[in-house]
Amino acid sequence: MRIRRATLAMLASLTCVSAVAGAAGPASAAEVAPGAPMHLFPPIPAEVPQEIPTEVFTQYCSQGVPGTVILPDGSRKDVMVTAGHCLWGIEGVAEIDPEVYAPLREGRQLIAVRDQGRAVHPALDDRDPEELRLMYDGDDWATADLVEGVEMTRVADSVDQFGQSHGEPVVLTGVRDYTDLEPWDVSFDNLGQPICKDGQTSGRTCGVQVLRSSNGLWYLGLALGGDSGGVNFDPQTGEALGVTSMSVYGVVGRAQPLDVALEKAYGIPDGQVNDYFALPDSTAEHSDMLTLSESEAVSREWAVDTLTQEMATPEEAAAVTQANAETAAEELYGLAEDSVSAIIENPGQTETILQNAESTADSLESLAHDTADTVLEAGLGTALQQLS
Known part of the structure; x- marks a missing residue:
């Protein structure tokens, strides 16, 4: 079969897994793990040839913070908080399917299904202050309901895209619950405090916080594409602070505050997040997963082996x-x-x-x-x- 220009255009616009693993991993390792890789997919049009592997369409993000939340009716459920643009995409740009996968070495495994949140608002007019605020300080959080049978852990850890570790596993202790800020408000009560993040592209990196906004913990530190959604934490206290939202030129980062996400998603009053949300009891290590480079290699090898023969x-x-x-x-x-x-x-x-x-x-x-x-x-x- 010869792949025509229309198909190649769809591949480019959709911007990316082996058979779904049948059973959850052993109890000694967790598939739902702060900082570990997670894969998502856009809706794939029916006209895309079946010969094209689904790996080509994978959206790469990192896992945020899992735990158990108490709902308004008193019931409980296991969830994960991560970046909104990972689970919902960007308004008017791309759609994302609700399923969330962990790229285990034995095959991708469904770990969660999207629940709360919404697509991120793009800056439609960079001369409009409100449009810019929505772009740089709008909601960028999402929650996903964990599927039955998966293991979750409170241990933050990661390796970079090449499989290199840049720090020891960190046992998270709770959620930092800040005083909420209104849109356009800024606070410097976090100025100079340390912050670290785990993500599947750059791994563990740390920096210094500069200020807070209503939906942002702003800091000087490295973050790259694919790190989005990953856990951010205080290396001194072990408190989970937020999830990676965006990076400006790779050196100025913004984390979506975790407490704000939980409050908005589940109607938790300001200052009471730790009363309604609990990290997992487990301190299990992360399940063995494919690195970003290994995942991308599947698409690259297919492109080299298949497309070059037809071109x-x-x-x-x-x-x-x-x-x-x-x-x-x-x-x-x-x-x-x-x-x-x-x-x-x-x-x-x-x-x-x-x-x-x-x-x-x-x-x-x-x-x-x-x-x-x-x-x-x-x-x-x-x-x-x-x-x-």
Whole structure:
């Protein structure tokens, strides 16, 4: 099967797992684990060929903070709090399916299903102060209900995208419950306090807090794409502070405050988060999961093995270009010859000449598109081969 431009365009726009694991991991390890990888997927159109592996569409984020929440009716349920843009996407940009997976080495496992939250609001007009506030300080939290049978832990840990560890596991002690702020309010009561985060791209990194806003703990510290949703904590007290929301140039970070997310999601009064939300009792280690690089390698290997076989080589592109150029020259010569003959026979046959010119123009346009597509395929194929 030859993959056409429309399919390739869908692959690019959808922006990315083996068979679903049948059983939960052993009790000695937890699939729901602060800072561990989690995978999500957009709705995949039916017209996408079945030969394309689902790994190509994986959305990479990191797990936030799991625990048990007491609901207004007195019932309890196990949940995980993470970034809103991970579970809900961005308004008007992309949709995300509700299922949340852990990339275990024996196969991806469903660990949770999206519950509370909403898509993140983009800055539609960067000259509008309120639009900018919604972009940089709007809600960026989501909760997911854990599926029955999964193990959760209160241990924060991570390795980076290459499998390297940058710190020891940290047992979380509770949730830092700040005094809530209104939109546009700013507080410096956290200025100078330490903050660390775990994520699947850069692993464990730490920094210094600068200020608080209604939906942000702002700090100087490293965070990269794929770290989103991961736990942020105080390395001195072990308190969970928030989940990674965004990074500005990789060095200025914003964490969505965990207490705010829990209050809004479950109607918990300000200052009472730890009365209604409890971290897991378990201090189990994290289940063994694929690193970001290992997960991405599945898509890369498929692209190299499959797409390059279907794409033109540079030599084929050169041959097509030469052949199309010769065909174009012949058609232009034929048009000129026919036009001259028509004028000699009947100087009034301008309509026929125009029709011939339009037909030739359509043919030349088709040749140009074919040439451009072939050259593009050859260039993409060469680039993919360099990844192998």
